[in-house]
Amino acid sequence: MTSGAGERAADSPRPPSRVRYVAVGVLGPLALILLALWFGIQIRQLDTMRSMVRASYDKRFTATDLIRGLDEAESAQRGYVITGDTAFLGAYDASHKKSLDSLGDLRGLYVSSPDQIARLDRLGGLIDAKFAEMAHVIGVRRSAGGGAAGALVTNRQGVVLMREVRGLVAALGNAEQSTLADRLGSVRSYFQAMRTFVWISMLVAGIALLVALWFVWRAQTARYRVEQEAHAAAARQRAIFASTIDALLILDESGRIRMANAAAGRMLGYAPEELIDRDGSTILGVSEGDGDFHARMGLRDGALAQPNRLDRTVRHRDGHTIPIDIALGLMELPGEVHIVASLRDISERKAMERLKDEFVSTVSHELRTPLTSVVGSLGLLRSGSVGELPDAARRLVEIAENNSRRLIRLINDILDIEKIGSGRMHFDSVPLDVARMLDQAIDGSRGLASTKQVRLELEAAERPLIVQGDADRLLQVVTNLLSNAVRFSPEGGTVRASLTRDGDNAVVAIEDEGPGVPADFRDRIFERFSQAGDGAAMSGGTGLGLAISREIVLAHQGRIWFGEAPGGGARFTFSLPLPPPDPRTESGARPRILVCEANVQAAEIVRGILEREGCLVDCVATAREAQQAARTGRYDGFILDVALPDENGLEVVRALRRRADTRLLPIIVVSGIVDPQSAGAAALEVIDWIDKPVDQERLIRAVRRAVEHSATTRPTLLHIDDDLDMLEVTATALAEQGRMLRATTVASARELLGQQTPDIVILDVALPDGSGLELLPDLLLADGTAIPTIIYSATDVLPEVRGQVDAVLVKSRRSLPNLAQTIRRLLASVSTTDAR
Structure with a gap:
């Protein structure tokens, strides 16, 4: 369902592009504004042209008025000369004024045209001369009469002046006509270009409209298809959902x-x-319950x-x-x-499971019970308990007994594989030493190996190597692999078992010198009832051993595989994860316990109990060795027997309590001598007094109390480094200084600091998930003061970092003594501060 939801989310419609709509919303109004501005410019151009035409008309009309005024003045002058009627002089004066006004108007209209102003200046002079000539004639008429005045008129001086005036006025008109024609030509060209632009714009707009309509059609068509598909998909989903x-x-x-x-x-x-x-x-x-539903359903991230x-x-x-x-x-x-x-x-499945359970119960009871009796009876016959059998009969009994045992193994394997498949097989999870488990499996397989004269060898690179698991089931895995290796080994061959550590895994390998795994069998080697080899080899197997082994290993979060041994045989390997560091065992630094026991067998029993609990155990046999070892400061607890060959164990306790460096060492007394004083344990300040034979559970509880007590009394050193060898070497070298905690990453260090506060931190800079310097802000005590910190790295650090820590040591061959000396100095300063 999650995958389908992810696909639907990926195919869901995308929202409209905001950028596209914003662009259209901005560009559309902007185009309209620009178009309005352009039309405004065209209107202003038309107004300008209209003003130009009107001005040209005004200029020509004024020039005409000027000529008309002169003509009217000349007519009035001649009327007076001929008739002597003074009424004509009034018309003359009005025409004179009209001519001068027209001349002034022309000067205003041509103020921006220097050439025309020059003509108007000449025209003004001629007009003045004309009116002067006419005034002289009028004066003569008044004084000398009409004959003298007529003689002046006939001399044609006035006609010449008038001709020049008309010539200048015509030149003004021609110039104005030419200027107007040029301007009108420019206007016609401009409006022709504008008309072309408008037509092109209309064409572009038409094309744009067609393109827009095409896109709208395409979008509508696509939308229709999407809606059709969505409708069909919804219909299919409804059909699926309903059916x-x-x-x-x-x-x-x-x-x-x-x-x-x-x-x-x-x-x-x-x-x-x-x-x-x-x-x-x-x-x-x-x-069910209250609160957020998704949180209750486990929905996270x-x-x-x-x-x-x-x-x-x-x-x-x-x-x-x-x-x-x-x-x-x-x-x-x-x-x-x-x-x-x-x-x-799952009602039908449950019914089938009930039938299967009933069948399994029948197999378990109706087959295993009589087969056990058969095997027991055959064993009695073979051993001669009811009388000696002839050799032939004894051979037949042995064959029957072996096949009966094989049938029991087959039934047990079938029941085991059924329990694993149904998830009903119970697995205990306890700490167990893989090396000891291999020893036990090899001891149990020696009888089978001896029948074929096969040697069994074990190479364990690390002892102990502790994992969490079901001891019986993991022993069954190793026994299956060993029995397979023995069956397929030639007579006189060797089966080798090995145990190694690979990172965070314990790796067990079983290899033989047989023919190896056939190529056509490798793909189904871990399937049920799969077998390879000849009949002799198969006669001892059920075909379920490897399938059961795989399921057991997988149930322990491990892995199992096969390959070829160096000598040509088969090599079966499985790995089991090593448990993460336990805070009770110093986050990877396992508690170290000192055992003082003169009896070697008793010491080994105690060692086995403690090693299964994940402890490191050192054994000594005398009081003198015990005191020397205790004074090293390496131990989280001390288990002491009272009966020692060189001194009474109680004197050892008293001697250790008198010394300052061992006064707080947790001690557990284990002895076959009952303490005659009920308060003896309290007087000696021991964790417990345990009588022999040792109560295993009581001893484990006492050791745990000792480790907890040691954790509160010894200085705690936290070493953060990703080099496991360096951690081990440093822990050994500094064992006398205090209790060692280990971390290999920044994350694990932070987790460890959240659980407890160390007295001193030894810090490497280069870590797999970051720089160790990232931890400096976390290295604080409850009161906010810094935890004493030593940078112990292969590279030097910057001066500003040196000021934040107590010491910087560069890893070298001589740095461990320097590190120990620096730790002693810091511990002394911490003790002095605490005392104050």
């Missing part, structure tokens, strides 16, 4: 049912619509922590229960996440 045989419920973020298919209604006895808005967690019987809820039950409407498996998935919707619950009715 699936599994009950489906869709729950919203509050846990309410939003959709239910017909199968859900049939399973629960409701109509599908009756389930809507009901509390899904109550109906399903999962994650977009994933469900437990998507499959198996072997659950739901209650039908009529009250009976139905066994179901529930599969949960996510439906991601915009802004919310729904949970899809698929309910599968």
